[in-house]
Amino acid sequence: xxxxxxxxxxxxxxxxxxxxxxxxxxxxxxxxxxxxxxxxxxxxxxxxxxxxxxxxxxxxxxxxxxxxxxxxxxxxxxxxxxxxxxxxxxxxxxxxxxxxxxxxxxxxxxxxxxxxxxxxxxxxxxxxxxxxxxxxxxxxxxxxxxxxxxxxxxxxxxxxxxxxxxxxxxxxxxxxxxxxxxxxxxxxxxxxxxxxxxxxxxxxxxxxxxxxxxxxxxxxxxxxxxxxxxxxxxxxxxxxxxxxxxxxxxxxxxxxxxxxxxxxxxxxxxxxxxxxxxxxxxxxxxxxxxxxxxxxxxxxxxxxxxxxxxxxxxxxxxxxxxxxxxxxxxxxxxxxxxxxxxxxx
Amino acid sequence: xxxxxxxxxxxxxxxxxxxxxxxxxxxxxxxxxxxxxxxxxxxxxxxxxxxxxxxxxxxxxxxxxxxxxxxxxxxxxxxxxxxxxxxxxxxxxxxxxxxxxxxxxxxxxxxxxxxxxxxxxxxxxxxxxxxxxxxxxxxxxxxxxxxxxxxxxxxxxxxxxxxxxxxxxxxxxxxxxxxxxxxxxxxxxxxxxxxxxxxxxxxxxxxxxxxxxxxxxxxxxxxxxxxxxxxxxxxxxxxxxxxxxxxxxxxxxxxxxxxxxxxxxxxxxxxxxxxxxxxxxxxxxxxxxxxxxxxxxxxxxxxxxxxxxxxxxxxxxxxxxxxxxxxxxxxxxxxxxxxxxxxxxxxxxxxxxxxxxxxxxxxxxxxxxxxxxxxxxxxxxxxxxxxxxxxxxxxxxxxxxxxxxxxxxxxxxxxxxxxxxxxxxxxxxxxxxxxxxxxxxxxxxxxxxxxxxxxxxxxxxxxxxxxxxxxxxxxxxxxxxxxxxxxxxxxxxxxxxxxxxxxxxxxxxxxxxxxxxxxxxxxxxxxxxxxxxxxxxxxxxxxxxxxxxxxxxxxxxxxxxxxxxxxxxxxxxxxxxxxxxxxx
Numbered sequence: 001x002x003x004x005x006x007x008x009x010x011x012x013x014x015x016x017x018x019x020x021x022x023x024x025x026x027x028x029x030x031x032x033x034x035x036x037x038x039x040x041x042x043x044x045x046x047x048x049x050x051x052x053x054x055x056x057x058x059x060x061x062x063x064x065x066x067x068x069x070x071x072x073x074x075x076x077x078x079x080x081x082x083x084x085x086x087x088x089x090x091x092x093x094x095x096x097x098x099x100x101x102x103x104x105x106x107x108x109x110x111x112x113x114x115x116x117x118x119x120x121x122x123x124x125x126x127x128x129x130x131x132x133x134x135x136x137x138x139x140x141x142x143x144x145x146x147x148x149x150x151x152x153x154x155x156x157x158x159x160x161x162x163x164x165x166x167x168x169x170x171x172x173x174x175x176x177x178x179x180x181x182x183x184x185x186x187x188x189x190x191x192x193x194x195x196x197x198x199x200x201x202x203x204x205x206x207x208x209x210x211x212x213x214x215x216x217x218x219x220x221x222x223x224x225x226x227x228x229x230x231x232x233x234x235x236x237x238x239x240x241x242x243x244x245x246x247x248x249x250x251x252x253x254x255x256x257x258x259x260x261x262x263x264x265x266x267x268x269x270x271x272x273x274x275x276x277x278x279x280x281x282x283x284x285x286x287x288x289x290x291x292x293x294x295x296x297x298x299x300x301x302x303x304x305x306x307x308x309x310x311x312x313x314x315x316x317x318x319x320x321x322x323x324x325x326x327x328x329x330x331x332x333x334x335x336x337x338x339x340x341x342x343x344x345x
Numbered sequence: 346x347x348x349x350x351x352x353x354x355x356x357x358x359x360x361x362x363x364x365x366x367x368x369x370x371x372x373x374x375x376x377x378x379x380x381x382x383x384x385x386x387x388x389x390x391x392x393x394x395x396x397x398x399x400x401x402x403x404x405x406x407x408x409x410x411x412x413x414x415x416x417x418x419x420x421x422x423x424x425x426x427x428x429x430x431x432x433x434x435x436x437x438x439x440x441x442x443x444x445x446x447x448x449x450x451x452x453x454x455x456x457x458x459x460x461x462x463x464x465x466x467x468x469x470x471x472x473x474x475x476x477x478x479x480x481x482x483x484x485x486x487x488x489x490x491x492x493x494x495x496x497x498x499x500x501x502x503x504x505x506x507x508x509x510x511x512x513x514x515x516x517x518x519x520x521x522x523x524x525x526x527x528x529x530x531x532x533x534x535x536x537x538x539x540x541x542x543x544x545x546x547x548x549x550x551x552x553x554x555x556x557x558x559x560x561x562x563x564x565x566x567x568x569x570x571x572x573x574x575x576x577x578x579x580x581x582x583x584x585x586x587x588x589x590x591x592x593x594x595x596x597x598x599x600x601x602x603x604x605x606x607x608x609x610x611x612x613x614x615x616x617x618x619x620x621x622x623x624x625x626x627x628x629x630x631x632x633x634x635x636x637x638x639x640x641x642x643x644x645x646x647x648x649x650x651x652x653x654x655x656x657x658x659x660x661x662x663x664x665x666x667x668x669x670x671x672x673x674x675x676x677x678x679x680x681x682x683x684x685x686x687x688x689x690x691x692x693x694x695x696x697x698x699x700x701x702x703x704x705x706x707x708x709x710x711x712x713x714x715x716x717x718x719x720x721x722x723x724x725x726x727x728x729x730x731x732x733x734x735x736x737x738x739x740x741x742x743x744x745x746x747x748x749x750x751x752x753x754x755x756x757x758x759x760x761x762x763x764x765x766x767x768x769x770x771x772x773x774x775x776x777x778x779x780x781x782x783x784x785x786x787x788x789x790x791x792x793x794x795x796x797x798x799x800x801x802x803x804x805x806x807x808x809x810x811x812x813x814x815x816x817x818x819x820x821x822x823x824x825x826x827x828x829x830x831x832x833x834x835x836x837x838x839x840x841x842x843x844x845x846x847x848x849x850x851x852x853x854x855x856x857x858x859x860x861x862x863x864x865x866x867x868x869x870x871x872x873x874x875x876x877x878x879x880x881x882x883x884x885x886x887x888x889x890x891x892x893x894x895x896x897x898x899x900x901x902x903x904x905x906x907x908x909x910x911x912x913x914x915x916x917x918x919x920x921x922x923x924x925x926x927x928x929x
Binding site: 179180182183186189191193194196197200202203205206207209 | 397
């Protein structure tokens with residue numbers, strides 16, 4: 001392994017150790033938020049690969065997560081399989097759907113592709129997750145109830161062992177994040193980025209566009225599905241509501257807001273998406289200057305919109321992109337000073 | 346041995362015939378030139394060979410195998426690399442990454458070993474990095490490895506594109522206008538570089554360029570395309586004196602062409618960067634009142650100040666040229682005058698008003714039109730809509746029909762999307778758009794870039810016509826000869842400011858004034874390269890050099906040269922062929 005790889009794994013291990021301690025001692029609702037943050041973090045990470053690296057637009061990432069969630073729910077609650085198998089089934093279902101969505105992307109670009117993927121999100125929301133034809137997949141009106149599940153003999157029940165599920169998902173996220181950074185710096189990552197910058201040049205320099213576009217969609221959908229497949233564990237059941245069209249839009253908006261080219265932006269975005277609305281609805285009411293006020297979930301959606309506009313004007317590379325840029329400038333300053341001392345030799 | 350064989354190729358776009366019955370052979374180790382006026386189908390042929398377009402008829406064989414069903418990436422893996430006329434680097438990647446990608450795109454690593462950082466990927470990565478640095482060294486791009494490709498000047502980007510093509514270990518490289526936008530000295534250097542590249546990387550090349558001097562000097566064999574057909578082919582000398590070629594490339598023969606040797610004229614045009622000697626023109630109108638006065642102008646981008654203390658003046662009805670090396674500040678000066686970038690300090694007085702810092706649209710409405718480098722057109726808009734939009738937004742003082750009178754060719758194309766027009770026609774649209782507002786001053790940036798001499802001459806005649814109608818023109822031109830041919834006065838830019846001012850006639854007479862200051866310190870360097878190139882010129886074929894180094898007896902060498910001469914083929918190709926026969 002290169003030194004870069006070792007550093008990245010070390011950072012991931014430290015991050016895991018710190019983040020795993022974080023929700024300990026919080027009340028149940030916040031522990032739920034922490035776990036949910038990871039589900040959405042996977043959703044945004046999938047966009048980092050698809051949009052940030054490969055330049056393909058998608059407005060149906062929550063659909064991939066939903067397919068992962070229902071796949072896991074169906075395997076565990078419907079077919080009485082183990083939860084590990086449920087995760088595998090969920091991820092595979094999501095990847096298959098990813099390839100299917102990727103097929104039109106071989107021809108389409110930009111806004112047209114965005115509309116096609118939005119259409120897919122709508123169709124799945126209305127006619128798969130909520131339609132009785134697919135009861136075998138969705139578990140009918142009540143959805144799948146998952147209780148007493150375990151992964152590799154570790155109890156990960158939502159009511160008693162929520163943090164165990166959180167830790168496993170966190171570990172998976174840290175590993176995936178490191179793999180994503182490795183990918184960015186390596187040949188395959190370069191090929192994805194080449195497709196983003198110039199498809200014509202990529203194809204005439206030996207990049208198989210069909211293969212790499214489909215691969216980007218499959219991997220991205222798989223990542224979103226992996227996060228989604230933990231949803232039944234965390235919530236105890238699956239319902240269509242968390243994976244509706246608007247969640248897909250929100251994933252895209254928050255991904256761009258945080259910096260869709262950067263892996264750490266996924267963690268920031270997931271946290272933002274899960275925690276902020278919960279805090280707002282919980283503490284966002286009371287009496288201010290003699291008037292009763294209440295901040296609802298709608299306000300969160302409005303805030304995301306406003307923040308997105310501000311970000312596009314002020315921080316075009318996203319929140320993380322801006323932090324990174326500043327850090328690089330500071331590092332250059334420090335190193336510049338050091339270099340001057342060394343240079344006379 | 347024929348490496349690339351094109352047979353009866355035909356391409357049609359709707360009703361437009363882009364290529365018709367084109368056949369072409371390229372031998373191993375050869376540099377083949379492809380020339381022809383704009384819209385002759387050169388880039389279309391490139392696109393067919395690299396697989397971006399499927400031809401309607403005909404076939405292409407590479408190393409004896411058909412390319413018919415091979416997608417672009419498979420052709421790349423078989424050894425065909427290319428560069429692009431409109432640069433296609435991966436702009437958000439570093440120069441090194443741009444070079445490393447093609448190496449591993451043809452290798453056998455996969456996504457999973459890359460993500461896991463397995464040793465397989467690790468070693469491949471390190472080898473790729475080393476090779477990329479070696480290529481950058483050969484191309485004299487050493488300092489650029491970690492720079493973002495999109496941040497580099499166009500000239501450097503062109504060289505990086507050549508590097509990227511070589512990174513793939515290709516057998517054949519297609520070069521699409523590698524000299525576009527380079528000045529005479531840089532073109533000279535490019536010619537030497539291309540020979541070095543062939544020596545070092547053992548590639549064959551197919552070269553498209555408008556710069557005749559480059560094509561004539563570098564290529565072993567030349568094909569001339571016109572209207573999608575092969576008009577002529579042969580060695581440089583034959584093509585040069587071919588009457589059909591002269592007629593197609595330079596337009597109908599001018600009187601001086603007809604009586605003197607065509608040969609000399611076309612060589613001359615080549616040495617001037619494909620430009621044309623000045624046509625006779627009316628005496629300049631008596632110098633009018635100062636129309637534009639710029640004093641102590643400074644401007645820049647971000648932290649970078651690119652022009653400072655620029656003082657210049659344009660009188661009514663005058664044509665003034667700005668010349669100087671790439672990056673000397675000519676384009677930025679025009680942009681600061683027209684308000685596209687904000688002047689940092691200084692005054693810009695146009696028609697008695699200080700316009701420094703005014704918005705570009707206000708300046709345009711005052712009668713100062715600016716045609717930017719690259720023309721600033723909307724590719725999906727039709728010619729008519731482009732002109733109508735300009736009329737609406739700048740307050741047209743001339744009906745659209747008048748623009749069609751000036752450029753009759755546009756009238757036939759009025760419903761066609763601008764992006765589908767040839768380069769020359771696009772420049773006409775840009776000029777037509779500018780004159781609709783009947784500007785008092787027209788600023789044109791790099792009008793002749795990438796255009797064939799016939800078109801360029803027409804455009805320069807147009808400028809002369811504008812002057813006679815009383816429009817002042819401020820030109821930025823890479824091609825000094827043709828700019829001086831039409832201008833009254835010229836400013837010579839150096840390092841972000843004006844180094845000299847002189848009457849055009851004086852500059853035309855006294856070359857030293859230009860070469861002394863215009864080429865600047867680069868002159869010595871250019872000479873050194875010229876010497877090196879000439880030294881190489883005695884044995885211009887790398888394969889031959891190889892044979893020489895293998896200590897072939899002199900009599901064998903002489904026999905080889907004689908036979909090559911008799912058969913009219915490059916010595917190197919012949920030698921290689923014989924070598925291969927011996928091996929077999």
